[in-house]
Amino acid sequence: MIFFGARRYLGEEEDGGTSKESRSQVLLAKLQQKAKERQKQSLIEQTEHQHEEQTEIQDVKKKRKADKDSVQEPHRHKKRKSDVVALHSSDSDNHDEPVEEKKKKKKSLQIVPVSMSEAEKDSSEQNSQKTSAPTGFTVLGGFDSKPAQKVHRVLPQWLAEPDVIHRDIKNNLVPISNISGLSAQLLKKLQNNGIQHFFPVQAEVIPAILESAQQGLLIGRGGYNPRDICVSAPTGSGKTLSFVIPVLMERVVCAVRALAVLPTKELAQQVYKVFTSYAEGTAVKVVMLAGQKSFASEEASLSEYRGGMRRSLADIVVATPGRLVDHINKNSGFCLEQLRFLVTDRVTKESRQTENRL
Ligand SMILES: Nc1ncnc2c1ncn2[C@@H]1O[C@H](COP(=O)(O)OP(=O)(O)OP(=O)(O)O)[C@@H](O)[C@H]1O
Structure with a gap:
């Protein structure tokens, strides 16, 4: 039977004078040192990795921005007009001025509307002169918007100032004999129909029509226009008779x-x-x-x-x-x-x- 004896490795052999305990302490210290070094190493590796990731992200962002800018190129060109104004103004800024003054100027620049530069203005004026002069065509546009005149609505006199007639047909009656110009035959017919008095509208309209008729061809008071009459009265107020009676009066x-x-x-x-x-x-x-x-x-x-x-x-x-x-x-x-x-x-x-x- 062969017996192998195995001894545990306890690091480098120290001098024979060191004790077993002190060797184990040294070994522990070495192990701790190695652990620390490994920790350090892993930390360094971690930070390096993070740094790499960040730079990658930044690269991607830059690339995207570059793509976007290339698409928006025309808009940026438009913006430049305002840039011109702003730049022009900032160029004229006196750098020796106090800070407050500069701030004021900057504020005032913000409300100035964006306009053409002087050079652009000149060129556009020249262009307009060129286009209008030789062709002889009228250049459209440039109409000033004038405020529309207010129409003052006015009613004709006969509507604005009408003769107001009583609507009460029981009172305000006028005896038929009081109206001059009616023939005896017609008066008799009225009486036969039970009419002794004219209603207010009849008492007003019949004399007016008869008066116009007596003046010839219904010429009005001024001598030119026939006299028109507009009557507005309730139903049953006697409007029909007010035109029937005078119309029947004349016949040649x-x-x-x-x-x-x-x-x-x-x-x-x-x-x-x-x-x-x-x-x-x-x-x-x-x-x-x-x-x-x-x-x-x-x-x-x-x-x-x-x-x-x-x-x-x-x-x-x-x-x-x-x-x-x-x-x-x-x-x-x-x-x-x-x-x-x-x-x-x-x-x-x-x-x-x-x-x-x-
Ligand atoms: N002076 C009068 N006295 C008594 N009755 C009258 C008189 N004048 C009209 N009437 C009678 O009053 C009624 C209404 O008259 P009339 O039809 O002329 O009214 P009107 O104002 O023309 O009504 P509508 O708006 O419906 O045409 C009729 O029956 C008519 O015979």
């Missing part, structure tokens, strides 16, 4: 001298009835053009061809706008040359259009 020859336009057949019918009831027993002829009869029969009621000439058979025409326009366009026997009264009752868009065509 048979000719269409009054035309009443109403927006609907029904309204035309109502007005037609009032006209016919007061015209009954007189020579005045009233014709309605509202499409209730055929166009041909309406045509026949308006005029006839007799003795080699066309004669009117109507003094007063009550019409709806559409039918009226049909007769104006297609009926050669429909003549409005003698027209003296045009009444547009219950004014609508349609009746306004008709009025404009007449």
